[in-house]
Amino acid sequence: MTPAVTVVDAVKRYRDSDHNAVDGITFDIQTGQVVGILGPNGAGKSTLIKLICGVMPPTSGAVAIFGADPADYRIRRDLGAVHQTTSFDMMLPVLDNLRIAAAFRGLRWQSVRSHVDSLLAAFNLVSCVDQLVFTLSGGQQRRLQVVRALLRVPRLLLLDEPSAGMDVAGRRLVWQLLDEITAGYGTTVLWTSHNIDELERKCEQVLVINRGRLVEYASPTELVDRFGQSHLAIRPALADHGPRIVEFAACAGLHGEAGTGVVRLSGPDVADRLPGLLATLWEHGVGVVSVEVRRTSLEDVFMKLTAEEADREEVGSVA
Structure with a gap:
């Protein structure tokens, strides 16, 4: 056609x-x-x-x-x-x-x-x-x-x-x-x-x-999927369990940051690694109230793509 x-x-x-x-x-x-x-x-x-x-x-x-x-x-x-x-x-x-x-x-x-x-x-x-x-x-x-x-x-x-x-x-x-x-x-x-x-x-x-x-x-x-990244927001049952979640996440190959009442995790295949991480937390008595998967938006991808294009233009003009 x-x-x-x-x-x-x-x-x-x-x-x-x-x-x-x-x-x-x-x-x-x-x-x-x-x-x-x-x-x-x-x-x-x-x-x-x-x-x-x-x-x-x-x-x-x-x-x-x-x-x-x-x-x-x-x-x-x-x-x-x-x-x-x-x-x-x-x-x-x-x-x-x-x-x-x-x-x-x-x-x-x-x-x-x-x-x-x-x-x-x-x-x-x-x-x-x-x-x-x-x-x-x-x-x-x-x-x-x-x-x-x-x-x-x-x-x-x-x-x-x-x-x-x-x-x-x-x-x-x-x-x-x-x-x-x-x-x-x-x-x-x-x-x-x-x-x-x-x-x-x-x-x-x-x-x-x-x-x-x-x-x-x-x-x-x-x-x-190609240019963005997924993030996990985990809310622990106890506030002082945040650092422990970050520790176990590191063992699963993920980067974690413990904030006020929520732990943010990122890394390759973060959503795929979530079931294994939750099983580990359960085994060690670390309670989780909620888990939210947050994906990069198209706006985030657009900003990344246009910034990279601008960087290439700048490098090319300098060269």
């Missing part, structure tokens, strides 16, 4: 810039996948989104959507996009902006009106339809962008910080709608966000980008 998105050695350098905003990135996204793009400010995320949706061509390399040029208007009809910057006519009402957007996409207003009404209701915008767009809050304008992107259900949906400026309720509405269109229509979603937690929850794969280059491309679970 032809991938939904194909990027091959894509490079984008803006005029008068001394570096590539996108620097030789290659990856595929399969149809129906939900993929996140994760990177610090200036990493090239928005530029990559613009290349994929055909807003601008790459300086070199190739980008394709379902095997075709993203600038092809026939392909762009199957594309929905929410960019970081709004492009509404601020002096027109909400409904007029949506009518104009439908016309630009070749959609008859009467044929999509009921769908639009459903989207407006889902995003709590029904009461705003007659308001001038400039009177909407930032979160409402963001939700209106999502409604506009979904005037027809796209085969590919590109989201550049879709929940920026939204409250918790607004973010959950976006999550729920994405669940519905991916499950119901098999829509492929490519999604950038500074909210790492939502990418970890919602994305099957994550592209980690830094300084225009692809650092890693894997599932959130795989990234955490």
